[in-house]
Amino acid sequence: MATITKTPSNTWKAIVRKRGWPTTIKTFRTKRDAQDWARRTEDEMVRGVYIDRAESDRLLLKQALDRYLREVSATKKPSTHSAERHKAKALKAELGNYSLAAITPDLVAEYRDKRLEAGKSASTVRLELSLLSHLFTIAIKEWRVGLVYNPVANIRKPAPPQGRNRRLTAEEERKLLQACDAHSNPMLGWIVRIALYTGMRAGEIKSLTRSQVNLDKRLVYLTETKNGSARTVPLTREAVAVFRAALDNPLQPDDTDLIFFGEPGRDGIRRPYEFRPAWHRILKETGIRGFRFHDLRHEAVSRLVEAGLGDQEVSAISGHKSMQMLKRYTHLRAEDLVEKLDRVMR
Template sequence: MATIVKTPSGTWKAVIRKIGWPTTAKTFRTKRDAEDWARRTEDEMVRGVFLSRAPSERLTVAGALKRYMEEVSVTKKMTTQRSERFTAQHLEAFFGKYSMAAVSAELVAKYRDERLAVGKSNNTVRIELAMLGHLFRTAIQEWGLGLTFNPVANIRKPSPGKGRSRRLTANEQGRLFAAADAHSNPMLGWIVRLAVETGMRSSEITGVRCGDVDLERRVIRLADTKNGTARLVPLSRVAVAILQHALDNPMRPNGTDLVFFGEPGRDGQRRPYIFQKLWARLTLDLGLDDLHFHDLRHEAVSRLVEGGLSDQEVAAISGHKSMQMLKRYTHLRAEDLVTKLDRLGAAPK
C-alpha cells in the first residue's frame, strides 16, 4: 500500500514502495488526489505497464534541447550542427518553459500553425518538426524519461514544398560570371564557375583539398558529402582550367591544403572560404536576388540531362541516391525539349 502523508507546507505526499519497482513519490494539493494517483500507479505496477513520469516532468524542453545539442547534434556534420542550432532557438522560444511531459500533440500543432502563419515555408516547418520529433524519440528510447508517446508522431505535417525550377539564362550567367570575376578575391569567381560546371554543393566545393584534385585523370574525390557517400566528380575541360587557376593561387598560405581557404580563426586555423554574404550582395546588386547559390547545382544537373546523360550517369556525378530526388533537382527547358522532339521524327508527308 502507498503511504499518504501531510507535508509541513500543507500539501499531501504519496509514497509507493513496491518490491521490484523503484520508490515513487509525488506531491498533491489534496489528499484525495494523492490517493487517486497512488491507486492508479499501483495498478499500473501490478499490470507491468508503469512508467515513472517524474523525470519528464522535471526536465524542460529547453533543458532537453541543450542535452540534445551536446550529445546528439555534435555527432552530425558541421553544416547540420549549424542548422540545428538555429532550429533549436525557434523550438526553445515556443516550447522552452514546458516540461517534456506537458508537450501535447495539440501544442505541437499550434506551433506548426503559428510558424506557417508568420510566413515560414512548408519545408522549414517540416525540418523544425523533424528535429522536435527526434528530440522526443531520443528522450523515450535513450534517455528513459518515461514518456508514453511522441507528440510529434501523429500530427499533420505541412506538405513538401515544390522543387525550385529556377534556371540560369545565358545573359544572367554572363553578368554573374563577370561580377564574380571582378571581385577582389578571385576565389569567388572560381567557386561560382565551378558550381555551374560540376553541380557540386557549396560545402563540397569549399571543402575540397588539394590532394582531392587529380587534374590528370580529370576528377575530384569528395570524401565528405551531404549523404555521407564518397564519390568521384568528373571534370570538364573548363572545370580543369578553373581548378588549375585555384591550385596555382599565389596567395595560398603555408600550412593549409584547402583549395578555397578562409582567413585564420581565433585558434589560428584556416577553414573553408565563406562567401555566402558576398553571394547575397552580388546577386542583389545584379537584380538576381531570387537566384540561390544552390540553383547553380540545379542548373548544372539539368544541363547534364539535356546533354544526353542517363539518370544513372547524372546521379553518379551529382551524388543523388534517389531518382525521385534527382527529378526534383532537374528542370529541362521546354524549348530544348521541342528541339529534341523535332529530331526524333520527320514531319508527316
C-alpha cells in the same frame, strides 16, 4: 500498498511501495489527487505497465534540447550541428519552459501553425518538427525519462514545397561571371564556376583540399557530402581550367591544404573562404533577382540532363541519393522527346 500523508506545507504526499518495483513518491495539492495517482500507479504496477514519469515531469524542453545538442548533434557534421543549434532556438522560445511530459500533440500542432503564420517556410517548420521528433525518440529509447509516446509522430507536417526551378539565362550568366571576375578575390569567381560546371554543393566546394583534386584524371574525390556518401565527380574541360587556376593561386599559404581558404581566425586556424557576403553583393549589383547559390547546382544538373546523360549517370555526378529526387528534371526529358517525335514523324 499506498500511503497518503499530509506534509507541513499543507500538501499531500503519496508513497507507493510494491514488491518488485522501486518506491515511488509524488506530492499533490489535494488529498484526492494523491489518492487517484496512487490508485492508478498501483494498477499499472499490477498490470506490469508502470513507467516512472517523474523525470519527464521535471525535465524542461530547453534542458532536453541542450542535452540533445551536446550528446547527439555534436556527433554530426559541423554544418548539421550548427543548423540544429539554430532550429533549437526557435523551439526553446516557444516551448522551452514546458516539461517533456506536458508537451502534447495539440501543443506541437499549435507551434506548427504559429510558425507558418509568422511567415516561416514549410521546409523550415518541417525541419524544426523533425528535430523535436528525434529528441523525443532519443528521450524515450536512450534517456529513459518515462515518456510513453512521441507527441510529434501523429501531427500533420507542412506539405513539402515543390523543388525550385530557377534557371540562369545566358545574359544573367554573362553578367554574373563578369562581376565575379571583377571582384578583388579571384576565389569567388572560381567557386561560382565550379558550382556551375560540376553541380557540387557550396559546402563541398568550400571544404575542398588540394589532395582531393586530380587534374590528370579529371576527377574530384568528395569524402564528406550532404547525404554522407562519398562520390567522385568527373570534370569538364572548363572545370579543369578553373581548378588549374585555383591550384596555381600564387597567394596559397603554407599553413593549409584548403583550395579556397580564408584568413586565420583568432585561434590562428584557417577556415574555408566565406564567399556568401560577396555573392549577395554581386547579385544586388547585377540586378539578378530570385537567384540563390544553390540554383547553380540546379542549373548544372539541368544541363547534364539536356546533354542526354541518363538518370544513373546524373545521380553519380550530382550525388542525388534516389531517383525520386531527379524527378523534378523529367520535364527536360519530355522536351527532348518532343524534338525526337518531330524527327521520327517527318
